[in-house]
Amino acid sequence: MSENPLDIFVEESQELLQEMEDILLELEEGGDAEVMNALFRTAHTIKGSSGIFGFTHVVGFTHVVENVLDRLRDGEIQISEDLVAALLASKDHIGALVDLAIREEELSEALSHQGDGILQRLTGFQSTEVEGASAQAGIPAVVGGKVERESGPCVMTDQWHISIRFSEDVYRLGLDPAPFLRYLEKLGEITDVTTVFDKLPSLESIDPESNYLGFEISLTSDASKTEIEGAFEFVREECTLYILPPQAKISEYADLIENLPEEAELLGVILNRCGALTDDELQIALHCQAQLREQAVPDEASRLGEVLVKQQTVHPEVVDVALEKQAKVRAQHNTAKSVRVDAARLDKLINLVGELVIAGAGNQIQARRIDDEALSETVSGMSHLVEEIRDHALQLRMVPIGESFNRFNRVVRDVSKDLGKAIKLEIYGADTELDKTVIEKIGDPLMHLVRNAMDHGLELPEQREALGKPTEGVVYLNAFHDSGGIVIEVADDGAGLDPEKLLARAREKGLVDANQELDTKEIYRLILEAGFSTAQEITDLSGRGVGMDVVRRNIEALSGTVDIDSELGEGTTVRIRLPLSLAIIDGFLVGVGESSYVIPLDMVQECIELSEADTQESHGEHYINLRGEVLPFLRLRDVLSHQASEHDREQIVVVQVGTQKAGLVVDRLFGELQTVIKPLGKLFRHLRAIRGSTILGTGEVAIILDVPTLIHRAVGERQTAVNRPVLQTVDNEQGARLH
Amino acid sequence: MIEVNKDGTRSCCQVHEKMTIYQAAAMRDELLNAYCDCAELEVDLSRVDEIDSAGLQLLLALKQTAIAQDKPVRFVNHSVHVVDIIHLFGIEQFFGDQILMPSEASTTH
Numbered sequence: 001m002s003e004n005p006l007d008i009f010v011e012e013s014q015e016l017l018q019e020m021e022d023i024l025l026e027l028e029e030g031g032d033a034e035v036m037n038a039l040f041r042t043a044h045t046i047k048g049s050s051g052i053f054g055f056t057h058v059v060g061f062t063h064v065v066e067n068v069l070d071r072l073r074d075g076e077i078q079i080s081e082d083l084v085a086a087l088l089a090s091k092d093h094i095g096a097l098v099d100l101a102i103r104e105e106e107l108s109e110a111l112s113h114q115g116d117g118i119l120q121r122l123t124g125f126q127s128t129e130v131e132g133a134s135a136q137a138g139i140p141a142v143v144g145g146k147v148e149r150e151s152g153p154c155v156m157t158d159q160w161h162i163s164i165r166f167s168e169d170v171y172r173l174g175l176d177p178a179p180f181l182r183y184l185e186k187l188g189e190i191t192d193v194t195t196v197f198d199k200l201p202s203l204e205s206i207d208p209e210s211n212y213l214g215f216e217i218s219l220t221s222d223a224s225k226t227e228i229e230g231a232f233e234f235v236r237e238e239c240t241l242y243i244l245p246p247q248a249k250i251s252e253y254a255d256l257i258e259n260l261p262e263e264a265e266l267l268g269v270i271l272n273r274c275g276a277l278t279d280d281e282l283q284i285a286l287h288c289q290a291q292l293r294e295q296a297v298p299d300e301a302s303r304l305g306e307v308l309v310k311q312q313t314v315h316p317e318v319v320d321v322a323l324e325k326q327a328k329v330r331a332q333h334n335t336a337k338s339v340r341v342d343a344a345r346l347d348k349l350i351n352l353v354g355e356l357v358i359a360g361a362g363n364q365i366q367a368r369r370i371d372d373e374a375l376s377e378t379v380s381g382m383s384h385l386v387e388e389i390r391d392h393a394l395q396l397r398m399v400p401i402g403e404s405f406n407r408f409n410r411v412v413r414d415v416s417k418d419l420g421k422a423i424k425l426e427i428y429g430a431d432t433e434l435d436k437t438v439i440e441k442i443g444d445p446l447m448h449l450v451r452n453a454m455d456h457g458l459e460l461p462e463q464r465e466a467l468g469k470p471t472e473g474v475v476y477l478n479a480f481h482d483s484g485g486i487v488i489e490v491a492d493d494g495a496g497l498d499p500e501k502l503l504a505r506a507r508e509k510g511l512v513d514a515n516q517e518l519d520t521k522e523i524y525r526l527i528l529e530a531g532f533s534t535a536q537e538i539t540d541l542s543g544r545g546v547g548m549d550v551v552r553r554n555i556e557a558l559s560g561t562v563d564i565d566s567e568l569g570e571g572t573t574v575r576i577r578l579p580l581s582l583a584i585i586d587g588f589l590v591g592v593g594e595s596s597y598v599i600p601l602d603m604v605q606e607c608i609e610l611s612e613a614d615t616q617e618s619h620g621e622h623y624i625n626l627r628g629e630v631l632p633f634l635r636l637r638d639v640l641s642h643q644a645s646e647h648d649r650e651q652i653v654v655v656q657v658g659t660q661k662a663g664l665v666v667d668r669l670f671g672e673l674q675t676v677i678k679p680l681g682k683l684f685r686h687l688r689a690i691r692g693s694t695i696l697g698t699g700e701v702a703i704i705l706d707v708p709t710l711i712h713r714a715v716g717e718r719q720t721a722v723n724r725p726v727l728q729t730v731d732n733e734q735g736a737r738l739h
Numbered sequence: 740m741i742e743v744n745k746d747g748t749r750s751c752c753q754v755h756e757k758m759t760i761y762q763a764a765a766m767r768d769e770l771l772n773a774y775c776d777c778a779e780l781e782v783d784l785s786r787v788d789e790i791d792s793a794g795l796q797l798l799l800a801l802k803q804t805a806i807a808q809d810k811p812v813r814f815v816n817h818s819v820h821v822v823d824i825i826h827l828f829g830i831e832q833f834f835g836d837q838i839l840m841p842s843e844a845s846t847t848h
Contacts, residue, residue: 171760171793178824178828182827195830200799202804203770203800206797206800208763208764208766213828
C-alpha cells in the first residue's frame, strides 16, 4: 500500500457518505432489508475508521446515527420523511466533522451547535440506552485531549453575528443579496449591518455584473442556528458564511478574522463598531488570530505523523494493518475489479499518446516520401496500433455521466420542498460515458438548467391539477451518444415556452426589431441571450435573465451547442450537444493560402467544388444552391485575412452542427488526420473562429477551426445580406427540402 | 437611462426608473460618462422605482471613485426605494447626511 492511510480514509469516507445519501434518497420510496443493512454499514464503517485515527468528534456523532440506523434495520422504527431529513442532515454533518478532523482543526462552536440541533432531531428515533452517549457527543469539551482553546473566554454580546461574503458570480446566477437580508429581518431584529465593499473597484474598472459586496450583520433573534443558516440556503454555494452564536468564544471571532478575506484591522474595526466585540475583546481576538496564523503553517510531509503522534493512541503499524483489513473487506464487497489511478498520471499518459500520434503522422509522411513498400507496410501497421492506443487511452478518461446526474436527486428534493412543488427526477442514460474533464465542467450549467426547470418550467401542484396534469411534475435528465458527440437533455413536463410572449418580450427589450420575423426555434434561443428573463415574476431563486446566457457561454467554451424545444403546456427540453473528448479528435486538413487548417471530421458532411457558375449565380451573395437547398458559405480566406491566392479552383467543405449547415470555402483539401488539440495561449483566447492549434507530422502548426462559430457567422451574414425578406428565404428553404 | 443637464462645469443627472442588474452594464457607462464630463456632479434619484444590489453597488462605486479623486458628487432626492436599500445595507453614513430617513431612530444603532 503506497498510499497514505489518511488519504485512503478521506476517499473512503467520501464514498461511504455518498452511498449513504444515495440510499437515503431511495429510501423515501421504500427499501428492503438489504438496503437497510447497507445503510447501517456506511455509518458503522465510518465510525470504525474514525476510531482508528482517534477522530473522537466523528465517532461520537456517528455513534448516534449508527444507533438509529441499527433500530431502523431491525424494524424497531419506521422510515419517515422527518427521519430521512434528519439523517441527510446527519450525513452532511459527518462530512463536515471528517473535513475538520482531517484539517486538524478544533470543533467550532458553530459546528457543534449544528450537531446538537441534528442530535435533537434524532432523539425521538434512538433507543434510550444511548441517550447518555448522545449527550456526551454533543458536548465537545468532554471529548478529545486538546482543550486549551475550547475553554477560552466568551464575548459579552448576546447577539448573533453573521459574516457573509457573496461570490462575484452571484448576480450572474440570478441571485441578489438584498432579499436575503430582508428575509433575516423576519427572523429577528437586525441591530446592525455593515456593508463590506473594500474590494469594490473604481467606476471605471468595475464589472457591473460582478458582485463585490459582503456583509457583517448583528442579529438579535431567538431563532436556531439552522434557521438562520436556512435563510441563506439558496446561496449556500455562492457565498462564504460564518454564523457565530450569542456569547461565542473570542477564539471563534479570531478564527473569523483569520478566515475572512479582508485585513484583520479593518474587520476588527467593523466588529467593534457593530457591537460584536468590545475594545478589550477585540485586542484578545487579534492576538489570538496572530497566533493562529503562526500555527497555520503545518509541514505537509509530516502531517500524518503529527496526527498519530498527537493522538498517541495507536502505533502506525496498527493503522496500516487495520486499514489494509478494511480495504480487503471492501474489495470483497464490491468485486468490481478496478484500480485507482491518479488523475494526473492519466493526463500525462494522454499527453504522451498525443505526442505519439504526432510522431506517427511524421513517420507516415517520411515513408510516403521514401516510397519503400516494406517500410510503408510497417508504418501503416504501426499507425493502426497508434490509433488503437489512442482510443483506449481516451477510454480511460471516460466516466459514466450517472454520478454527476445523481447529485441532482438531492437538489431536486431540497428545492421542491422550498418551492412547494411536488417534483420527481427521472434519469436516463446514466451509463453514457463522457470525458472526465468535460463532466467536471458541465456540472454548473446543468445545475442551472435543472433549477430553471423546477423554478420556471414546472407549475404549482394546484395549477397542474387544474390543467388536468398529474400533480407531480417531472424533470428528466437524459444522456446519449449521437454522431461522434454526446447529447445531454434537461427536460420538464411543465408549462412550456410561449413563443409569442417571448417575442413580445424580446421586442420590448430591443433584442429583436419590431418587423423582424423569427421562426420558433430562433425565438426559443432568445432565452439564451444576455439580459433576457422569461419569468413573469422574478423569484429569488432564479429568473433574473442573467444565467441562461452564462450557461450558453459555458457550453460553447466546451465546443458544445445548446438548443431548445418546447411545446406550450407540455414542457420544455434543453438539449446540450458536446464533443466526446477535448484532447484528441479526427480532423480534416485543408489549406487556405499558405496555411493549414483543421476542421473536426465529425462535422464534415461532404466536399464539393465551387464552380465558376456557382460563384456567378450567387451574385456576390454568400450562398449557393446545393441540390435545391440554400447553403450559406464563408470564404475562409476573407475570414482569416489571407491574401487572395492564385488557385483557380476553390473547394467547399460542407459542415453541419446540429441542424445547421454551412459551407466553408478553402483553397485545397488534404484529407483526414488525427489531431491532438493544443490549447491556444491567453493572447488568442478572444479569437472567436479558432478553437485550438495542433502540430502536423511535418512539424508545421495548423489551426483548428471553431466550426459552430463559423456556421453561426455564415448563417448570420446570409440573413443580413438578404436584407429582411428572411421569411421568404426560409420558405424557399423549406420548399426546396420537400423536393 | 440617465438624463444629464450641464451647467458649465457642473452637471445634474436624473436617473430614470430602474437600477438593476439588467441595466447595470449600460448604467455604468452612462454614469461614468456623466462623471468624467464634469467637475461637479449631482445625481437625482427621485425617479428610481426599482434598485437592487447591483444598482446600489454602482452608486457606491461612483461615490468611492469621487471621494478618491476628490470630486464633489452628491446624491439628492432619494426615492423611497433607494432609501430602503441604503437602510437595509446600513450605508447611510457613507452617502453622507443628505438622506432624509423616514425615522431618525432607525439610523442610530
